[in-house]
Amino acid sequence: MSDHAPRPRLARDLYVTQLRIRRFEETVARLFAQGRLPGFVHLSIGQEAVAAGACAALRDDDVITSTHRGHGHCIAKGGHLGRMMAELFGGRDGYCAGLGGSMHIADLERGILGANGIVGAGIPIATGAAYAFQAQGTGRVALAFFGDGAVNEGAFHEGLNLAALWHLPVVYVCEDNGYAELTATDLHTAGPGVAARAVAYGMHAEEVDGTDALAVHDAVARAVECCRAKEGPALVVAHAPRWHGHFEGDPQRYRPMGELEEARRRDPVGRLGHRLLAEGWADESWLTSVTAEVEAEIAAAVAFAERSLPLELEAMLHLAGAEASW
Amino acid sequence: MVTELRYWQAVNRALAEEMERDPRVVLVGEDVGTPGGAFGATRGLRERFGPDRVRDTPISELGIVGLGVGAALAGLRPVVEVMFNDFLTLALDQLANQAAKLRFMTGGRARVPLVVRTLVGAGKGTGPQHGQSLEAWLGHVPGLLVAMPATPADAYHLLRAAIRCDDPVVVLESLRQWNLRGQIADEEPLEVGRAAVRRPGADLTLVSVGGALPRAERACELAAGEGIDVELIDLRWLWPLDWACVESSLRKTGRLVVVHDAVGFLGPGAELAARAAERVALAAPVVRVAPPRTPVPFAPSLEERYFPGAERIVAACRKVMGRSDG
Structure with missing residues (x-):
């Protein structure tokens, strides 16, 4: 593209990241429906702008913690698609050698301290990483992604209190998709909302439309700036509806009529695509070519994963240091 | 050289020496800083090593063990104090699901060099919630190491070995032995898992x-x-x-x-x-x-x-x- 000004370039990058997440998740949904992926998968379709926008506001040496719905976060932080997909297949070339699965993808070199199968668990871990960065005086920042369901865990309150008490460089990003598992927000969270809880701990907090990747980026960039200026921590609440169920196979009978249609009207990927065209930041041929590139990346990731065999049990025992004895 | 110390003094000396030897070693926990520990084990360490490396925390067992996990992933070697092992019940997610499993879940890529020091209050009139011995719970979690020093010399040597270990260790110290005196030789091999x-x-x-x-x-x-x-x-x-x-x-x-x-x-x-x-x-x-x-x-x-x-x-x-x- 000819327009190399920072804003258009950021918008195009965010578009590609979102599209990568969307196609990855759609592919996972299809493979899961075909019975080719074991276990549980939790997809983030509809929430791509949160992952893309937030991670674009970080440096490569910053770190994130993620959630059970974490594929998007890992992709946005630079995770390798093939190793992610291989992990979902249970292959030895997966990020966790097939020992963790969808909910445990981690890549320390890229600052991904781990997705997590336990709601809220990444909050104290990111807080601890931020403590290390403060003690080391490195200027690095930690960012914890978590859902609106996590804000009623003790880990949320214990983590935020510690971080605020010690002015730690940590950004808390609450992805509010309106549901804690299968239960709507009004049935699980009291009070005026998540941002108000952060304000109660004395930290900077803001709310943002989580289907607008640029808006998410800007809000998280302000929060990161706070942290680098030693004025952290900070919290961002990004509202973005979930298109799929809590897990693949969830029939979503609990969702009111019309809600999913409304969610699709707020499609974060399509929305940014329209914006790129309307602002003249990209043209149709660019959109077509990046779509083809992303689809080729995903196809290569699936092919990589299909070739990856699971570990032998003996190799697993060796890796766990347990070969001698149980 | 052989010195005679009480059990708690041996803990204190091990902490001081390891902090002196390795700047990555930090202490966090309730009362560990200014008060010097509820039972004196961290006396003088905040004055000697400063508030970045010796931090008093709120009463947030889950939060501070999680803080230790995150700090360990980010390059520190945290020693977290949880006053009594009965209180580990509040921190079990971070101990059993996070610290213990991260090495395995990441296919061996992540290591969590975390030490959790905690007291067994048995035999000191501490009653149902301060007098339990929960080592069997801990021993049942693959990925955790469990040390139980019974003498002043072992309070010193086992803790030093635990701090140098790259995997999470729970050190169950004995309140019954807290004031016991014993001879401590400097030169003993630091071995993990030796009776x-x-x-x-x-x-x-x-x-x-x-x-x-x-x-x-x-x-x-x-x-x-x-x-x-x-x-x-x-x-x-x-x-x-x-x-x-x-x-x-x-x-x-x-x-x-x-x-x-x-x-x-x-x-x-x-x-x-x-x-x-x-x-x-x-x-x-x-x-x-x-x-x-x-x-x-x-x-x-x-x-x-x-x-x-x-x-x-x-x-x-x-x-x-x-x-x-x-």
């Missing part, structure tokens, strides 16, 4: 777990007066388990008595008895000396009978020797 033969003997093997050691030693003296020559093993680590040490003793004696302050049912003695039955041709059935499956009672007269005393251990020795008064 100690405290007294050689020919007739039976007595394995003592953690704080039961002085009662076991007294029982050895009483038994010797009755002509029973006991070989006393101080297990020191529940995991890694030094089964080789126990088995080589059993091949000599053919008889096993186990004593511990954890509830007998599914306690450490159950595992040792099962292994002995599976792997050694014993001359007599194993006898376990342990508390009944009830919470710890408060009243001193009940507590005295609840935890194994030297007389009960000697009675077990008689029984395993086939003496009719056992």
Whole structure:
């Protein structure tokens, strides 16, 4: 593209990241429906702008913690698609050698301290990483992604209190998709909302439309700036509806009529695509070519994963240091 | 050089020396900083190493163990103090689901060099919620190492070994032994998972777990007066388990008595008895000396009978020797 000004370039990058997440998740949904992926998968379709926008506001040496719905976060932080997909297949070339699965993808070199199968668990871990960065005086920042369901865990309150008490460089990003598992927000969270809880701990907090990747980026960039200026921590609440169920196979009978249609009207990927065209930041041929590139990346990731065999049990025992004895 | 120190002073010295040796070692926990620890173990360390490396925390066990996990992933070697092991119940997600599993879940890529120091209050009138011995819970979680120093020398050496270990270690310190004096030699190998033969003997093997050691030693003296020559093993680590040490003793004696302050049912003695039955041709059935499956009672007269005393251990020795008064 000819327009190399920072804003258009950021918008195009965010578009590609979102599209990568969307196609990855759609592919996972299809493979899961075909019975080719074991276990549980939790997809983030509809929430791509949160992952893309937030991670674009970080440096490569910053770190994130993620959630059970974490594929998007890992992709946005630079995770390798093939190793992610291989992990979902249970292959030895997966990020966790097939020992963790969808909910445990981690890549320390890229600052991904781990997705997590336990709601809220990444909050104290990111807080601890931020403590290390403060003690080391490195200027690095930690960012914890978590859902609106996590804000009623003790880990949320214990983590935020510690971080605020010690002015730690940590950004808390609450992805509010309106549901804690299968239960709507009004049935699980009291009070005026998540941002108000952060304000109660004395930290900077803001709310943002989580289907607008640029808006998410800007809000998280302000929060990161706070942290680098030693004025952290900070919290961002990004509202973005979930298109799929809590897990693949969830029939979503609990969702009111019309809600999913409304969610699709707020499609974060399509929305940014329209914006790129309307602002003249990209043209149709660019959109077509990046779509083809992303689809080729995903196809290569699936092919990589299909070739990856699971570990032998003996190799697993060796890796766990347990070969001698149980 | 040999120095005489109390148990708690040995803990303090180990912490100070490790912090001096390795700038990545930090201490976090309730009361560890300005107050110097609820029982004095961290006295003087905040003054010596500064507030970045010795931090008082809120009463947030889950938060601070999680903080330790995140700090360990980000390059520190945190030593987290949780006042009593009963309070680990509040931190179990971070201990059992995060710290213990991260190495495995990441296919061996992530290491969590975290130490959690905590007290076993058994035998000090601490009652049902401060007097438990939960080592069997911890030992049942793959990925955790469990140290139980019973002497001042081991309070020093085992803690140093734990801090240098790249995997998470829970060090269960003994409040019963807190003021005990002992000789500490500087030059001892720092080994993880090595039991100690405290007294050689020919007739039976007595394995003592953690704080039961002085009662076991007294029982050895009483038994010797009755002509029973006991070989006393101080297990020191529940995991890694030094089964080789126990088995080589059993091949000599053919008889096993186990004593511990954890509830007998599914306690450490159950595992040792099962292994002995599976792997050694014993001359007599194993006898376990342990508390009944009830919470710890408060009243001193009940507590005295609840935890194994030297007389009960000697009675077990008689029984395993086939003496009719056992």
